[in-house]
Structure formats: C-alpha cells, structure tokens
Amino acid sequence: MPEKRQMHLGQQLTRAGRWSRAGITSGPAALWLGIFLALPLAAILAISFLTRGEYGGVELPFTFDSYKRLAGFGELGFDSLYPVVLGRSLALGMATAVLCLAAALPLAFFIARLSEKYKGAALTLVVIPFWTNLLIRTYAWQILFSPNRWLTVAAHSLGIGTAGEALYPGTLAVLTGMVCDFLPFMVLPLYASVEKMDWTLAEAAADLGADRWRVFRHALLPQIWPGLGAGFILVFLPATGQFVIPDLLGGAKTAMLGNVIQQQFASSRDWPFGSAIAAVALLLVLVGLAIFQRKGSKHEVLP
Amino acid sequence: MRRPGWFLSAIAAGLYIFLYAPIVVIIVFSFNAARFGTVWEGFTTKWYGALLHDSAALSATKNTLLLALVSTGIATLLGSLLAFGLTRFDFPGRKIFDRVLYVPVFVPDIVLATSLLLFYSLVGSFIPALELGMTTMILGHVTFQISFVAIVVRARLAGLDPALEEAARDLGAGEWKTFLHVTLPLMLPGVLAGAMLAFTLSLDDFIVSFFTSGPGSTTLPILIYSSVKRGLTPDINALATLIILISVLATVSLTWLQKNKQDPHPKK
Amino acid sequence: MKINTPLLNRHFCAVVFSAFLFAGAAQAEKSTLNLFIWSEYIDPQIVSAFEKQFDCKVNIDLYEDVDSMLAKIQGGGAGLYDVVVPSDNLVPVMMKQNLLAPLRHENIPNLKNLGEKFVSPAYDSKNRFTVAYQWGTVGLLARKTAGQPLPDSWACIFDPAKSAGSFMLIDSVRDQVGAALKYQGHSVNSIIPSELKAARDLCIAAKSRSVGFDGSVGVKNKILAKTAQVGIVYSGEGVRAMVDDTNTTYIIPKEGSVIWVDNLAVLAKAPHRDLAEKFLNFILDARIGAQLSAYTQFATPNQAARAFIKPLDLENHAIYPLPEVTDRLEFLNDLGFKLRLYDEVWTQIKTR
Structure with missing residues (x-):
C-alpha cells in the first residue's frame, strides 16, 4: 500500500519530509544497531581470518587457518570433530523443535477447547515458565536427574543410564532441558493460530467422510501453518545456538557450537578460532532466518 | 466446539507436570537442610535468612535491577521510535531494515556476547568509557532489546486505524500534537508490552552479561551460574524461589490487568 | 486503556535518571580494591579485616580455572582489576605480555616472611612481579x-x-x-x-x-x-x-x-596500585597467612606464618607432602x- 504510507497523520509529505522524519525516528536505533551489532559482527568476521598470538590475542597475517581447523585439518592431523559438532548442534536443534511441536500441538488444542472460564488460566500456566529465568529452570533438571531420585530410578528400570548414577550429564538430559525450556515458545504462537481456527471446515470435512487424519491434514493443518512456522523458528534457531543448557546438563559430553565458542574465548584464548566458529553459527542463523522469511512472506510466519 | 476429551486432557496434564517439575523442585529444595547436594535432609528456612546477609546476592540483585531498568528505558525509547518510523515512512532500505530487525532476535547469545567482547576490547583502548562493566553490559542489553521492542510496538501500530489521526489533523491539531495526544496513547499498550518483554529479557540474560561484565558488576544470573557450577545450591535455590515467585506474581497480575482493562482499540 | 501519558513518561524518566545517579554515586564512594581470585580461596573475614584496616571496599570476582582468568584479563580486563592470582606456569605468560606491574618492595616489608624456597623462584627471579600466595x-x-x-x-x-x-x-x-x-x-x-x-x-x-x-x-x-x-x-x-x-x-x-604455587600479582594497569601492594603486604603478615591457610587448607609459603598454624595441619601430609612424594x-x-x-x-x- 505505498500510496497510504505517503500519507502521514493525514498529511501529504514530500520525499524530503518523509526521509527526514524517517531519519529522526528510525535513525537512532539504526545507528545503535550499526555500532553495537553490525560493527561487532564485522569484527568477529575479520578476526576469524587473523592469526592467534603466542599467548592469545590476535596478530597478522591474514590466514584461513581457523577455517581449515574447523573443517578438520588441525595441529594433530585430520579429525572430523568440528563438522560432527556442527551436525550435532543442528540435530539437537531439530530434535528439540520436533519434540516441542509434538508436545505443543495437543497442548494448544487442549487450551483452545477449554471453556472461556479456564482458558485464561491454562494459558497463563504456559506463560509463567516463559517469564521464569531459563538458568533456574535448567539447573533444576540437575536435581531431578540426580542419582536415586525416583525419576532417575524409573529411567534406570527402563534400561536408560547406569543404576546408582545420575542421568546427567548427557544427551538425554540436554534434550529434556531444551524441550522443557523451549516448549512455551512453541505453544504460544501455535495456540494463537488454533484459537483463530475455523472449526466448521473440520466439521464439513468430517461430514464429507474424511477420517481423523485427513481432517487434520487438509482442514486444520493449513490453518495453523503460520503459528507452526513461527513456533518452529522460535525453537529451532535458539536451540541450535544454545550454550547454557548443554553446559549445565551436557557436561562436555554433548558439546554444541555454543560450547566450543565459549571455550575458545575462555580457557583456550583462541580468538580467531572462536570467531570462525561464531561466524559459521551466525551464517547458519542468517540462512535459516532468510529461508523462513521467504516462506513466511507467503504465510505470515513472523509478526 | 467440543470440550477436550480425557485423552487430550491426560496429555495436557502430563505436559503441565513436565513444565512445572523444575520449578516445583527448586521451591521444594530451597527448604532442604542439606548443605551439599540433592539428598533431602529435613526442612529448614535458614537459607532464606542467610540470603539477607549475603552481600554478594544483595549487590547482584542491585546490579541486575539497575541493568534491566536502564537498558529497558533506552531500548523502549529507541525501539518504539524505530517501530513508528518503520510503519509510517517509506525510505530507501526500509524493506531490508524490516528483515534485519530479526537478526538480533535470532543471533545466538554466545555470538552476540563474544562479538561485543571483541568489539569492546578493540575499541576500548581508544575510548576509556567502554571499559568492561555496567556501561558495556547496558550497551549490550539494549542491542538485543531494541528489536524485541520494535517488533511488539510495530504489531500494535500496524493494527491502528489511521482515521483517528486523520480526524485529529482535520480538527486542526498539528503534527506533534496529533502524535502526542492521539498516536502515542494508542501505541502505549504496545510500548508497555515491549518494555515488559525487554525488561524480562534483561533479567534473564546470562551470556552477554557474563562476557561483558567487569569488577563488581556481577548480576543474579552470573551469580546463579557460578554457584551452580561450583555445586553450591541451597541458598541459590532460595534465591531462585524468590525470583520465581516474583515472575509468577508479575505474570498473573499483568494477565489480570489486561483482562480487566478492556482495550477500546484492539488490534483489528 | 486510560493512562495519563505525560505523567507516566515523566515518572519513567525519573526512574531511569535516578538509576544513573545511583550508579554514579556507587562509584564515587571510598577507595576500592578489585580482586580477581579463585572461588573459596580467601577467608571472607580476612577481606573484611582488610576493608576495616584500610577503610576501603574490596570487590571480588571469581574464576574456576586460571586460564579463564587470563582470558578475561586479555579480553578487556587488564585495566579493571588490581590483584590477580596466577599459578606459577602462568606468571611468565603474563610477564611476557607486560600485564604485570613490578612490585615496589619498599611497600611490601612483609616479603621477609616468605619461606626460602619462595624467595626469587625460577618463574620470577627476585620476586619482581609476584609473591607466593598458597601452594x-x-x-x-x-x-x-x-x-x-x-x-x-x-x-x-x-x-x-x-x-x-x-x-x-x-x-x-x-x-x-x-x-x-x-x-x-x-x-x-x-x-x-x-x-x-x-x-x-x-x-x-x-x-x-x-x-x-x-x-x-x-x-x-x-x-x-x-x-x-x-x-x-x-x-x-x-x-x-x-x-x-x-x-x-x-x-x-x-x-x-x-x-604448583599460586601467586599474588598486581596488574600493570591496575587502577589502585598502592592499595594493591598494601593488600599483598597484608596477606604476607604472619597471622593473616596462618588464618588464610587455616581457611583454604592449602600449604603456606609464609615461613613466619607457620608459627601460628595448627601443628595438626603442619603434620598433615595431604597438605605438606612427604619428601618421597614430592619427588x-x-x-x-x-x-x-x-x-x-x-x-x-x-x-x-x-x-x-
């Protein structure tokens, strides 16, 4: 609607008028993001091509060494380690998103079907964990998964883990923590779609003899697609770049990209290598975001 | 519409238990007498008493609130203005900006944190004000908050009826007056929601704070993280319980407020 | 939604402004010492005794491994902290990067309390930059x-x-x-x-x-x-x-x-160099040294402090290993x- 935008507060603006107002309103934030987002990200990209000094810090010359090491060609010969970590991060992010989706679908439908009286309360119960500190909710799983707690004992009787030992650190604990932490991010947008859903379509489909799956697939799913997409991206991308959850629940057994980056900037003091991994993580996010924004422009995935 | 059946209700109940298990366990264990670890050794309230005399916890609380208040103030101002500009004026690059706005939302915290650390240490030698500490933490928090505020406010602005502003202009109000008396009150719920979100994000942030903190600027999340790392959690459980309680109270009262103050200008 | 907008704004500005003031006021208080040290590595009572004696405030930040300490110092922390606690193998690293300030021995008379093995150690001849803290x-x-x-x-x-x-x-x-x-x-x-x-x-x-x-x-x-x-x-x-x-x-x-031997060192860009040296001298005091080791249960490099350490600790081979173990x-x-x-x-x- 370009012609509508040229009207401002009911007044026709000249191009100069529009631009100066745009500068005054959007300018400060743009400048801020330019300095404290774009410049630092550019710095990390630049440093990823520099050489590590003898004791940390960075030095010339420009080199691709960090990326070579990331590809597997390190000081001690070829090792597929870092590609494996990349794959592991993506796989864990995807698994988290899929599990959250599997859990959020029934929950969203459940809340939507409640009577008005209970709906608000049921929704608030999902929002509360969303507003509660993630660090706290994550380390709570250390208590829940400690040895001899009934949850741990139950898991052991199912053949998971070693009897008498904690269920963390490990991949199972990381995945549990991730799903628990990110579930509200999936439920909320999904619920917004389910709530707005036109149920008569489902009834019509059922009347026409469609079975349950086909009703869901053809009458309901297209309607909740936007919420589903938003929830997916809100879970998948942050989960892939997580640091705290694998750090507290994975105990270096389930290291993800975030953990390797942290280690390079902390104990290893290898800025160029840390920057190279960060650059790859950033690229990953930008590509993911671009894909979703392209799909989203058809389905209005993001607000 | 059909009410949920028993099967769906059972699944939902299980999921609620799953969501609340960590929160409940923290609250329960904040009353555990054991000094080390996770074995139950009897009921006590001593950890709450200990918190009152814990100078580290008190100063971390002060730092956390200071950081959240200041950064939210700046981010709300900049983000709301940005949202207004993006919805109201067409300028070259606006479409790209619309998309770039999502980058801080999705860029992993650890990438933002380490890039800020690099930036500060490169620039810091020329600008002494950029020494690691409260200032650099505030700058970092505003950077990820702006986008969230802008997105929330923009959603509110997009749903406003332009006829109201046009009416004000027709009645002779100037541009500035129209903005102040018509547009601003209308976008205010969005601004408040954005500020709330920004405030919570700041309270929640661990990684950006951790990498950009300096001496004496430890925040609650940093304190909690390092205590968990050291395996020292009884007083941290008490602290976490208080934080949880405040979050629950805030959420419930906000929901209640929204319900009872019926909005005369809902989105669409 | 009825909210008096200008009032709310003024309110909000006031809060933000006072928060800034508050931050400024906190910094303008009495002199401070910024100590960057391992967790559970100093008796809080020693810290408060130092604060009392020199009418200052000690800010303590903690680390769990010494490499992370160095990472923080290299990543913009060099001008922020006064005293750090590098281990013996890290002292040459920090020296080569000019991160440490040479100690003015006249300000640290208690240097004489150091045990003979810790005077002029191989990693820091003549104790130019460091004094041993615990080993x-x-x-x-x-x-x-x-x-x-x-x-x-x-x-x-x-x-x-x-x-x-x-x-x-x-x-x-x-x-x-x-x-x-x-x-x-x-x-x-x-x-x-x-x-x-x-x-x-x-x-x-x-x-x-x-x-x-x-x-x-x-x-x-x-x-x-x-x-x-x-x-x-x-x-x-x-x-x-x-x-x-x-x-x-x-x-x-x-x-x-x-x-290993952990050492106290003052950073080259320490904002409070004088107070930092007073702190080093304070720690090297015989009674404080004994109190420190009683708290940390590590061995003391402080010869004079040994007189005040419980004999039980001095005879504990887990703290002071026997010569055949040391070999x-x-x-x-x-x-x-x-x-x-x-x-x-x-x-x-x-x-x-």
Missing part, C-alpha cells in the same frame, strides 16, 4: 566404601577395569591432561604429539564414563553431595572435604602428579607456542 598439589578425592581399598593410582580414572565408582574430571587443561600423561609415565610438560594424542584419547574415554568436568571446588562439592565417588581436585579442596565428611580422603596417585611431583612449565597443542587436545576432549 599445593593435584590429586584424587575419594569416598571410602566399605570393603573396598582406596584408589592409589590414576587408573581409577583412566582404566575402566580399575574403576572405584563414578568419578569427576577437573575442568583445567594442564591438570587434566597432565594426569593422563602421568598415568602413562610421561612428563606433565610433554610436547610430543604421540604422547599428547594418547593422553587425549585416555581423557575422551574417561569423559564418556565420567560425571563430567568441574573446577576443583565444584568437584569437591559434588563428591560431598555424593554425586560422584572420586574426583580430581587440588589438595586444599581435598583436605577441606575430609573435614566436612570424614568418609572422604585425599590421595596423591603413585604415578605422580602436579605441584614424584612436577611443576608445570610455560610451553610458549607449543601450548597450542594442549589447546587443540583440550578442545577435542571437551567437544568430542
């Missing part, structure tokens, strides 16, 4: 189980057949890799790729059977919490655990281990560029 060893903290002999070898970590129950590794590159090297009979300063590769593989295999990595304090607390049976700790944590829970004991493995202990060296090998090995261990 100790790396070893195993184990929980006694009825009917089972206590482990006496690194094998309980590295050999699944000789396991003594669930165990924790130490989140410190040189100490953890050093333990694996010692287990194989090599030097903790090995720079031979094949030895390091073997040590790496041992650590990775151990990790998959372990309860994870933690700093020494974290390992101690988790063993006290019965999360693990055995763990790698520093001697002080080992001895403190024995006090808290008599069912635990600290062991230096028979293959040998690491011995099997090795100091870590600064390895210069070769440290990259350790970084690569460590990243692989933590990431695999």
Whole structure:
C-alpha cells in the first residue's frame, strides 16, 4: 500500500519530509544497531581470518587457518570433530523443535477447547515458565536427574543410564532441558493460530467422510501453518545456538557450537578460532532466518 | 466446539507436570537442610535468612535491577521510535531494515556476547568509557532489546486505524500534537508490552552479561551460574524461589490487568 | 486503556535518571580494591579485616580455572582489576605480555616472611612481579566404601577395569591432561604429539564414563553431595572435604602428579596500585597467612606464618607432602607456542 504510507497523520509529505522524519525516528536505533551489532559482527568476521598470538590475542597475517581447523585439518592431523559438532548442534536443534511441536500441538488444542472460564488460566500456566529465568529452570533438571531420585530410578528400570548414577550429564538430559525450556515458545504462537481456527471446515470435512487424519491434514493443518512456522523458528534457531543448557546438563559430553565458542574465548584464548566458529553459527542463523522469511512472506510466519 | 476429551486432557496434564517439575523442585529444595547436594535432609528456612546477609546476592540483585531498568528505558525509547518510523515512512532500505530487525532476535547469545567482547576490547583502548562493566553490559542489553521492542510496538501500530489521526489533523491539531495526544496513547499498550518483554529479557540474560561484565558488576544470573557450577545450591535455590515467585506474581497480575482493562482499540 | 501519558513518561524518566545517579554515586564512594581470585580461596573475614584496616571496599570476582582468568584479563580486563592470582606456569605468560606491574618492595616489608624456597623462584627471579600466595598439589578425592581399598593410582580414572565408582574430571587443561600423561609415565610438560594424542584419547574415554568436568571446588562439592565417588581436585579442596565428611580422603596417585604455587600479582594497569601492594603486604603478615591457610587448607609459603598454624595441619601430609612424594611431583612449565597443542587436545576432549 505505498500510496497510504505517503500519507502521514493525514498529511501529504514530500520525499524530503518523509526521509527526514524517517531519519529522526528510525535513525537512532539504526545507528545503535550499526555500532553495537553490525560493527561487532564485522569484527568477529575479520578476526576469524587473523592469526592467534603466542599467548592469545590476535596478530597478522591474514590466514584461513581457523577455517581449515574447523573443517578438520588441525595441529594433530585430520579429525572430523568440528563438522560432527556442527551436525550435532543442528540435530539437537531439530530434535528439540520436533519434540516441542509434538508436545505443543495437543497442548494448544487442549487450551483452545477449554471453556472461556479456564482458558485464561491454562494459558497463563504456559506463560509463567516463559517469564521464569531459563538458568533456574535448567539447573533444576540437575536435581531431578540426580542419582536415586525416583525419576532417575524409573529411567534406570527402563534400561536408560547406569543404576546408582545420575542421568546427567548427557544427551538425554540436554534434550529434556531444551524441550522443557523451549516448549512455551512453541505453544504460544501455535495456540494463537488454533484459537483463530475455523472449526466448521473440520466439521464439513468430517461430514464429507474424511477420517481423523485427513481432517487434520487438509482442514486444520493449513490453518495453523503460520503459528507452526513461527513456533518452529522460535525453537529451532535458539536451540541450535544454545550454550547454557548443554553446559549445565551436557557436561562436555554433548558439546554444541555454543560450547566450543565459549571455550575458545575462555580457557583456550583462541580468538580467531572462536570467531570462525561464531561466524559459521551466525551464517547458519542468517540462512535459516532468510529461508523462513521467504516462506513466511507467503504465510505470515513472523509478526 | 467440543470440550477436550480425557485423552487430550491426560496429555495436557502430563505436559503441565513436565513444565512445572523444575520449578516445583527448586521451591521444594530451597527448604532442604542439606548443605551439599540433592539428598533431602529435613526442612529448614535458614537459607532464606542467610540470603539477607549475603552481600554478594544483595549487590547482584542491585546490579541486575539497575541493568534491566536502564537498558529497558533506552531500548523502549529507541525501539518504539524505530517501530513508528518503520510503519509510517517509506525510505530507501526500509524493506531490508524490516528483515534485519530479526537478526538480533535470532543471533545466538554466545555470538552476540563474544562479538561485543571483541568489539569492546578493540575499541576500548581508544575510548576509556567502554571499559568492561555496567556501561558495556547496558550497551549490550539494549542491542538485543531494541528489536524485541520494535517488533511488539510495530504489531500494535500496524493494527491502528489511521482515521483517528486523520480526524485529529482535520480538527486542526498539528503534527506533534496529533502524535502526542492521539498516536502515542494508542501505541502505549504496545510500548508497555515491549518494555515488559525487554525488561524480562534483561533479567534473564546470562551470556552477554557474563562476557561483558567487569569488577563488581556481577548480576543474579552470573551469580546463579557460578554457584551452580561450583555445586553450591541451597541458598541459590532460595534465591531462585524468590525470583520465581516474583515472575509468577508479575505474570498473573499483568494477565489480570489486561483482562480487566478492556482495550477500546484492539488490534483489528 | 486510560493512562495519563505525560505523567507516566515523566515518572519513567525519573526512574531511569535516578538509576544513573545511583550508579554514579556507587562509584564515587571510598577507595576500592578489585580482586580477581579463585572461588573459596580467601577467608571472607580476612577481606573484611582488610576493608576495616584500610577503610576501603574490596570487590571480588571469581574464576574456576586460571586460564579463564587470563582470558578475561586479555579480553578487556587488564585495566579493571588490581590483584590477580596466577599459578606459577602462568606468571611468565603474563610477564611476557607486560600485564604485570613490578612490585615496589619498599611497600611490601612483609616479603621477609616468605619461606626460602619462595624467595626469587625460577618463574620470577627476585620476586619482581609476584609473591607466593598458597601452594599445593593435584590429586584424587575419594569416598571410602566399605570393603573396598582406596584408589592409589590414576587408573581409577583412566582404566575402566580399575574403576572405584563414578568419578569427576577437573575442568583445567594442564591438570587434566597432565594426569593422563602421568598415568602413562610421561612428563606433565610433554610436547610430543604421540604422547599428547594418547593422553587425549585416555581423557575422551574417561569423559564418556565420567560425571563430567568441574573446577576443583565444584568437584569437591559434588563428591560431598555424593554425586560422584572420586574426583580430581587440588589438595586444599581435598583436605577441606575430609573435614566436612570424614568418609572422604585425599590421595596423591603413585604415578605422580602436579605441584604448583599460586601467586599474588598486581596488574600493570591496575587502577589502585598502592592499595594493591598494601593488600599483598597484608596477606604476607604472619597471622593473616596462618588464618588464610587455616581457611583454604592449602600449604603456606609464609615461613613466619607457620608459627601460628595448627601443628595438626603442619603434620598433615595431604597438605605438606612427604619428601618421597614430592619427588614424584612436577611443576608445570610455560610451553610458549607449543601450548597450542594442549589447546587443540583440550578442545577435542571437551567437544568430542
């Protein structure tokens, strides 16, 4: 609607008028993001091509060494380690998103079907964990998964883990923590779609003899697609770049990209290598975001 | 519409238990007498008493609130203005900006944190004000908050009826007056929601704070993280319980407020 | 929604403004000392005694491994902290980067209290930059189980057949890799790729059977919490655990281990250099030195302090190891560029 935008507060603006107002309103934030987002990200990209000094810090010359090491060609010969970590991060992010989706679908439908009286309360119960500190909710799983707690004992009787030992650190604990932490991010947008859903379509489909799956697939799913997409991206991308959850629940057994980056900037003091991994993580996010924004422009995935 | 059946209700109940298990366990264990670890050794309230005399916890609380208040103030101002500009004026690059706005939302915290650390240490030698500490933490928090505020406010602005502003202009109000008396009150719920979100994000942030903190600027999340790392959690459980309680109270009262103050200008 | 907009705005501005003022006021208070130190490594009462005597405020930030301390100092912290506590192998690293301020000995008369071994050590001749703070060893903290002999070898970590129950590794590159090297009979300063590769593989295999990595304090607390049976700790944590829970004991493995000296140093760009030197002098006081070691349960380098230390502690071989044990202990060296090998090995261990 370009012609509508040229009207401002009911007044026709000249191009100069529009631009100066745009500068005054959007300018400060743009400048801020330019300095404290774009410049630092550019710095990390630049440093990823520099050489590590003898004791940390960075030095010339420009080199691709960090990326070579990331590809597997390190000081001690070829090792597929870092590609494996990349794959592991993506796989864990995807698994988290899929599990959250599997859990959020029934929950969203459940809340939507409640009577008005209970709906608000049921929704608030999902929002509360969303507003509660993630660090706290994550380390709570250390208590829940400690040895001899009934949850741990139950898991052991199912053949998971070693009897008498904690269920963390490990991949199972990381995945549990991730799903628990990110579930509200999936439920909320999904619920917004389910709530707005036109149920008569489902009834019509059922009347026409469609079975349950086909009703869901053809009458309901297209309607909740936007919420589903938003929830997916809100879970998948942050989960892939997580640091705290694998750090507290994975105990270096389930290291993800975030953990390797942290280690390079902390104990290893290898800025160029840390920057190279960060650059790859950033690229990953930008590509993911671009894909979703392209799909989203058809389905209005993001607000 | 059909009410949920028993099967769906059972699944939902299980999921609620799953969501609340960590929160409940923290609250329960904040009353555990054991000094080390996770074995139950009897009921006590001593950890709450200990918190009152814990100078580290008190100063971390002060730092956390200071950081959240200041950064939210700046981010709300900049983000709301940005949202207004993006919805109201067409300028070259606006479409790209619309998309770039999502980058801080999705860029992993650890990438933002380490890039800020690099930036500060490169620039810091020329600008002494950029020494690691409260200032650099505030700058970092505003950077990820702006986008969230802008997105929330923009959603509110997009749903406003332009006829109201046009009416004000027709009645002779100037541009500035129209903005102040018509547009601003209308976008205010969005601004408040954005500020709330920004405030919570700041309270929640661990990684950006951790990498950009300096001496004496430890925040609650940093304190909690390092205590968990050291395996020292009884007083941290008490602290976490208080934080949880405040979050629950805030959420419930906000929901209640929204319900009872019926909005005369809902989105669409 | 009825909100008086201008009022609300004014309110909000007031809050933000006063927050700024508040921040400024907090900084303008009395003089401060910024101390960057390991966790549980200084008696809070010593800190408050220092604050009282010199009418100042001590800001304490903590770290769990010494490499992370150096990372923070290199990443913009050089002008922020006054006193840091580098281990002996890190002192040359910090000296070569000009991160340390030379000590003005006339301000530290208590230097005379240092034991003879700690005067002019190999890593800092004539104590130009550092004074020893505490010293100790790396070893195993184990929980006694009825009917089972206590482990006496690194094998309980590295050999699944000789396991003594669930165990924790130490989140410190040189100490953890050093333990694996010692287990194989090599030097903790090995720079031979094949030895390091073997040590790496041992650590990775151990990790998959372990309860994870933690700093020494974290390992101690988790063993006290019965999360693990055995763990790698520093001697002080080992001895403190024995006090808290008599069912635990600290062991230096028979293959040998690491011995170290932690040092107080003032940063070159320290904002409060004078106060920092007063702090060093304060710590070197005989009675304070004794109080410190009573708290940390590490060994003191302070000869004069020994007169005030409980004889029981002085006779404790977990704190002050016997000469025949010391013969099997090795100091870590600064390895210069070769440290990259350790970084690569460590990243692989933590990431695999």
